[in-house]
Amino acid sequence: MDSLHSTMNQHIKGKHLSFEERVIIQTRLKDGLSIRAIARELDRSPSTVSYEVKRGTVLLYHGKRKRYKADHGQSVYQTNRRHCGRKSDFLKKSRFIQYVNQHFFNDGWSLDVCSNRCRAIGEFSSSEVVCTRTLYNYVDRGLLDIKNYDLPEKLKRNTKLHHVRKNKKKLGRSIEERPKEIDQRKEFGHWECDLVLGHKTKDDEVLLTLSERMSREFLIIRIPDKTSASVMQAFKGLQRQYSEHWNDIFKTITTDNGSEFADLSNLEKISNTLVYYAHPYTSCDKGTVERHNGLIRRFIPKGDIITHYSLQQIIDIETWCNSLPRKILAYHTPDEIFERELDRIYQTA
Template sequence: MNFLHSTISTHLKGKHLSFENHVTIQVLHSQGQSLRQIARTISCSPTTIKNELERGQKSLYRGKHFRYDAPTAQERYQAQRRNCGRKCDFIAKSRFIAYVEQHFFNDDWSLDACVGEALATGKFTRDEIVCTKTLYCYVELGLIKIKPSDLPELLTRNLKSKRVRVNKRKLGRSIDERPRDILKRWEFGHWECDLVLGHKTKDDQVLLTLYERMTRKFMIIPIKDKTAASVMTAFNDLRKQYSEHWNDIFKTITTDNGSEFADLSQLEQVSKTLVYYAHPYTSCDKGGVERHNRMIRRFIPKGKYIKDYTLEQIYAIEEWCNNLPRKILAYHTPDELFERRLDCIYQIN
């Protein structure tokens, strides 16, 4: 055979069989050649020939006989190619997309909170939604109204070099003395504490923030200034609010070594609450409250006067944080879990 003028098409490795390959298989198979002979001619594996002969069978004489047919094999190949690959569910699941956009813009929910809450409450079934990762892909592709610039965490991540400072005062009991079980978040009543500043002037208000590690409950308490006296006044008012249940709700408080918390250890003299101070310049020791402080910055940017915001606006921020479904809480809200714990404490007492 003169290979320069041969009509037998060869198969390229890694490519699908073409219609010419199907015709070659039909001709050589009708001549009685073996699988290996056909495979050697087309330059493919004998297993490929075997599978192709099974897929391209056409029934003859009312299903009594079967024969490999090249057009039939090509039609089935094209049908399988149309069904292969991942399909975009954007149009089919437009109702869920509208639900996500509504909660994202109106309630400031994250994309993951929208997915988790929809499944947890039964508003949508698994087949009616797309996963969180797919939603972020839709944002990048511009398929939905949410833009990458609308995602508050997208452009705020900044990796800073680690700095070790040793000349920092220690105000009380170190966090090293805190029980290790607190890190597991199995027990209720362990809090983290911090301050959020507005404009760097002495005549502006300050926000005292508290974060419960188990339920993720977040409290925002406006105080008049950044002094130890103002901080202690806020804690004394809070202790009066919970009265005899204070020791069960506030078992420990972890804070930093700022001068505004210098008198916080006085709580140990009037209650069973233990106060722990984080390592110097180590904000990750109380990462929960730090993370929630960043959520406040979505509404009160740095440099803005806190005194320009009303109590209703500040408490609205607190309410939003506590009513946001959390993935780590199985898409329950911090308020739900906190109220359950309070009910248990009140019933026992």
């Protein structure tokens, strides 16, 4: 007994039983020791020894006798170990993986959209897909055709320091006067506005961008330059387009303090639209439109001449942005939400 005990390794809490410990259990049971006595010798819980005895017991003499065998207990343990733990669903869900690759490369969807849009519209059941985190793990392990350099947001790093600058001119009503209810994004008709520039050293066209805060609908308007006159001309064109419904669709507009928006507050004189100006050098005050401008940069990199892009290409970019399912919209598209709100406005008019 002493020799067997001396050869046993000191027990480490949480460690599984070793074959040597199973041999000791077999020997002590043959000697007539109780489960609790064996557990004290092994420094184990009596339940651990009891469960092990049940797993390793075999029938002998044509089923007339039961006896614990260390080698059988070890065999059962190894079999159970092979079956434990989570197994990869990659091969079982090949149809979903093909769906991910197709929409990622052909439609520009994110992995999160691929994982959840199909469930939102009932194309796949929950048991047929894997979660967003698992898709990113597949990318890291090289199981997908998608690589990390295909994920611009994953590789993005913010290295700029935020500087608070004072004495910036104020062009109109401050964003601090904007009703707090607008921050909740529950009411339709509140927009953010900005400009996307092309080549800074050449005479080039500019993109006027607007994003509706609730639906995330995104408008891209091509204007000849970044003067305040060109910006106002674009807004007058929008006003003619929506005519009598303008006040219901464009309730407020939030923009920055750039000189190109100096005349935007004049909209208040000809309509019920209220214009708010963000804090100086605080782009997060209009983060929705800034985020959408980043989507434009996937197609028109900084420094590219916007004039080289056709009107149809600009329209295609706008269409792609508005047909991209969003997590924050329960994986519906901005177009779906925007059209629903327009229908409501037209029906109540």
